[in-house]
Amino acid sequence: MQSPWPEAGTPLDQVATPMPVIDEDRLAANIARAQAYIDQHGKAFRPHIKTHKIVAVAKAQQEAGAVGINCQKISEATVFADAGFTDILITYNILGAAKLARLRALHERVPHLSVVADSAVTVDGLAGAFDAARPLTVLVECDTGGKRCGVQTPEAAAQLAERIAAAPALNFGGILTYPAPGGAEAVEAFITGTMALLAARGIDCPVRSSGGSPDLYKAHLVPSATEHRAGTYVYNDRSMVRAGECSRDDLAMHVLATVVSRPAEGRAVLDAGSKALTSDLLGFSDFGEIEGFEGARIVSLSEEHAVVDIAACRDTFPPVGGLVKIVPNHTCVVSNLFDRMVFHRDGIVTRVEDVAARGTVW
Amino acid sequence: MQSPWPEAGTPLDQVATPMPVIDEDRLAANIARAQAYIDQHGKAFRPHIKTHKIVAVAKAQQEAGAVGINCQKISEATVFADAGFTDILITYNILGAAKLARLRALHERVPHLSVVADSAVTVDGLAGAFDAARPLTVLVECDTGGKRCGVQTPEAAAQLAERIAAAPALNFGGILTYPAPGGAEAVEAFITGTMALLAARGIDCPVRSSGGSPDLYKAHLVPSATEHRAGTYVYNDRSMVRAGECSRDDLAMHVLATVVSRPAEGRAVLDAGSKALTSDLLGFSDFGEIEGFEGARIVSLSEEHAVVDIAACRDTFPPVGGLVKIVPNHTCVVSNLFDRMVFHRDGIVTRVEDVAARGTVW
Numbered sequence: 001m002q003s004p005w006p007e008a009g010t011p012l013d014q015v016a017t018p019m020p021v022i023d024e025d026r027l028a029a030n031i032a033r034a035q036a037y038i039d040q041h042g043k044a045f046r047p048h049i050k051t052h053k054i055v056a057v058a059k060a061q062q063e064a065g066a067v068g069i070n071c072q073k074i075s076e077a078t079v080f081a082d083a084g085f086t087d088i089l090i091t092y093n094i095l096g097a098a099k100l101a102r103l104r105a106l107h108e109r110v111p112h113l114s115v116v117a118d119s120a121v122t123v124d125g126l127a128g129a130f131d132a133a134r135p136l137t138v139l140v141e142c143d144t145g146g147k148r149c150g151v152q153t154p155e156a157a158a159q160l161a162e163r164i165a166a167a168p169a170l171n172f173g174g175i176l177t178y179p180a181p182g183g184a185e186a187v188e189a190f191i192t193g194t195m196a197l198l199a200a201r202g203i204d205c206p207v208r209s210s211g212g213s214p215d216l217y218k219a220h221l222v223p224s225a226t227e228h229r230a231g232t233y234v235y236n237d238r239s240m241v242r243a244g245e246c247s248r249d250d251l252a253m254h255v256l257a258t259v260v261s262r263p264a265e266g267r268a269v270l271d272a273g274s275k276a277l278t279s280d281l282l283g284f285s286d287f288g289e290i291e292g293f294e295g296a297r298i299v300s301l302s303e304e305h306a307v308v309d310i311a312a313c314r315d316t317f318p319p320v321g322g323l324v325k326i327v328p329n330h331t332c333v334v335s336n337l338f339d340r341m342v343f344h345r346d347g348i349v350t351r352v353e354d355v356a357a358r359g360t361v362w
Numbered sequence: 363m364q365s366p367w368p369e370a371g372t373p374l375d376q377v378a379t380p381m382p383v384i385d386e387d388r389l390a391a392n393i394a395r396a397q398a399y400i401d402q403h404g405k406a407f408r409p410h411i412k413t414h415k416i417v418a419v420a421k422a423q424q425e426a427g428a429v430g431i432n433c434q435k436i437s438e439a440t441v442f443a444d445a446g447f448t449d450i451l452i453t454y455n456i457l458g459a460a461k462l463a464r465l466r467a468l469h470e471r472v473p474h475l476s477v478v479a480d481s482a483v484t485v486d487g488l489a490g491a492f493d494a495a496r497p498l499t500v501l502v503e504c505d506t507g508g509k510r511c512g513v514q515t516p517e518a519a520a521q522l523a524e525r526i527a528a529a530p531a532l533n534f535g536g537i538l539t540y541p542a543p544g545g546a547e548a549v550e551a552f553i554t555g556t557m558a559l560l561a562a563r564g565i566d567c568p569v570r571s572s573g574g575s576p577d578l579y580k581a582h583l584v585p586s587a588t589e590h591r592a593g594t595y596v597y598n599d600r601s602m603v604r605a606g607e608c609s610r611d612d613l614a615m616h617v618l619a620t621v622v623s624r625p626a627e628g629r630a631v632l633d634a635g636s637k638a639l640t641s642d643l644l645g646f647s648d649f650g651e652i653e654g655f656e657g658a659r660i661v662s663l664s665e666e667h668a669v670v671d672i673a674a675c676r677d678t679f680p681p682v683g684g685l686v687k688i689v690p691n692h693t694c695v696v697s698n699l700f701d702r703m704v705f706h707r708d709g710i711v712t713r714v715e716d717v718a719a720r721g722t723v724w
Contacts, residue, residue: 004437014460018724050666072665095683096620098376099378118625119623119624119625143625149631151625152626260455260484261455261481261511261512267509271723274640278636279641280636303434304435304723307510320484321458332665333637333641336637337698361666362366362379362381
């Protein structure tokens with residue numbers, strides 16, 4: 001049975017739908033632009049590979065000058081360790097004997113592996129799984145307004161750092177945060193406050209890692225951060241355009257879809273449902289943007305259908321069998337739905353890559 | 363590197379998280395209950411395999427008495443054809459040369475293959491891809507209030523049925539709808555209206571297919587329907603409990619998760635994010651239900667984190683490292699995130715099955 005994945009050289013309008021496709025030139029420009037900006041401000045750039053989960057894209061980010069990569073889970077990091085990446089930061093609390101054993105095995109073969117922790121329980125678990133012969137580097141995760149994980153105050157950060165530093169099996173690597181959008185001031189204050197407390201305790205704080213694509217081009221507003229982590233910027237999406245982080249010309253991912261029905265006045269149905277776009281709204285009231293048809297709104301998603309209100313453009317919207325290009329609200333989660341990813345230039349497929357870390361949630 | 367998939371015999375509390383797990387006994391009971399009800403009302407039952415996408419589960423549904431299976435896309439159907447299923451209904455408008463060629467190839471090897479159509483464009487495309495030597499069976503999809511695909515009136519249904527019947531390469535199989543929840547009257551009226559018009563034109567309407575899990579146990583309210591299709595009932599989820607379609611004891615899927623942080627008063631973070639649960643709200647205001655902790659609310663999801671408001675149960679909620687069981691808002695989309703599915707009985711893993719049709723959206 002014919003594979004859905006197109007051969008190189010296939011025109012985009014012959015690619016099976018629904019299909020996310022990546023513009024090679026926009027991807028390369030996004031990689032270069034972010035690296036240049038971070039270089040200009042004297043920081044290290046550490047891309048979060050979750051947005052693409054593709055070895056070749058991470059290699060391109062590395063070749064552009066990334067200091068290493070950011071992964072979210074051990075299983076995700078394992079894929080990239082298998083591909084030879086030597087500097088991996090896992091921004092997650094690793095807990096439980098099985099996961100600690102997997103982390104230990106990873107640490108044997110990744111020259112520069114770091115993790116984060118935001119509690120004594122997590123730190124003690126890590127300390128028990130490693131040894132002084134080759135300590136594990138641990139950063140303290142700080143909540144600087146994101147209200148997710150992280151210690152709540154510089155005092156708590158310094159305390160946890162001391163606990164890490166006191167463990168022979170661990171090495172205190174620094175502090176890290178995933179900020180609230182627009183939270184540069186809070187990040188800077190937290191970092192400087194924590195560093196002062198650490199200095200008073202005689203503890204170095206070599207890495208101060210901030211992150212997020214919404215604030216990628218505001219990273220210079222956190223002068224005390226030594227590195228910036230970002231994932232979404234590599235493809236961009238509707239939420240990044242709204243955030244002002246990129247222009248529409250920087251949108252590298254589109255989801256191609258076919259109009260499968262025009263069943264009633266003002267309604268069209270596409271073959272891209274939540275299993276191609278996800279239901280991520282990210283603050284939007286509709287499920288994606290159909291390029292070139294302003295006023296068309298994806299008002300509901302089933303698993304395999306998008307219902308589009310085309311009242312504002314019924315005369316121009318494509319007929320049954322026609323093709324559309326959707327800008328997803330959120331690109332990272334689209335990558336995680338597909339086993340492979342199609343790349344293109346000038347309307348022609350260039351390559352298809354394995355989304356090697358698809359589904360790696362453990 | 364250790365696989366995340368547990369061996370049979372593993373206790374559930376040692377399964378890597380986040381992980382959806384299926385209770386064998388509840389699954390078997392759901393399959394039996396639905397089949398018995400439909401049998402009792404003299405209809406055919408056609409499970410939609412999208413909810414599990416697993417060959418062994420479809421076989422169990424078949425063994426219980428299902429007349430065949432329902433798939434949403436050709437690629438999904440192909441997986442089940444490869445596994446030997448002989449009666450497959452694809453409830454989708456199939457368009458374009460490539461998809462028609464794939465449908466043709468499928469038709470060569472599936473003894474009873476049917477599709478739907480809701481437009482002349484779709485019907486004509488199908489007619490051009492098949493031939494009179496072995497016609498393709500096509501049902502007319504009708505919009506009976508679901509406001510997705512489907513012809514809008516019995517008159518339009520009869521007209522499209524005539525077009526199908528007039529094509530030597532096609533066989534008119536009947537009519538089909540995916541109703542609005544609670545829409546039994548509208549379905550019955552549409553069916554009887556269409557059948558009367560078809561009878562007047564001398565056209566048989568052998569299959570009248572209705573569907574949906576929310577109305578599975580109201581299928582008898584559509585006496586003119588010959589078959590009922592349903593997917594979600596096999597596992598059930600939070601939306602099915604809310605619909606009154608099942609009790610909490612019929613919930614076969616839970617997503618196991620670990621508490622990875624208790625960073626602030628009233629907040630906990632789990633390792634199950636949108637990449638384990640999806641962001642599907644289905645009308646709920648939170649992202650899933652944590653069993654046994656009434657008042658705990660999953661207020662936000664990142665890709666790999668769930669932020670839980672535990673203000674109402676902070677003294678009983680598990681500490682960092684503790685395990686919880688989440689009832690997903692929507693089970694079907696969780697299946698589509700995982701390559702394999704873990705089954706259990708009495709707290710012990712029984713088997714792990716391939717989610718063979720994961721990601722088959724074309």
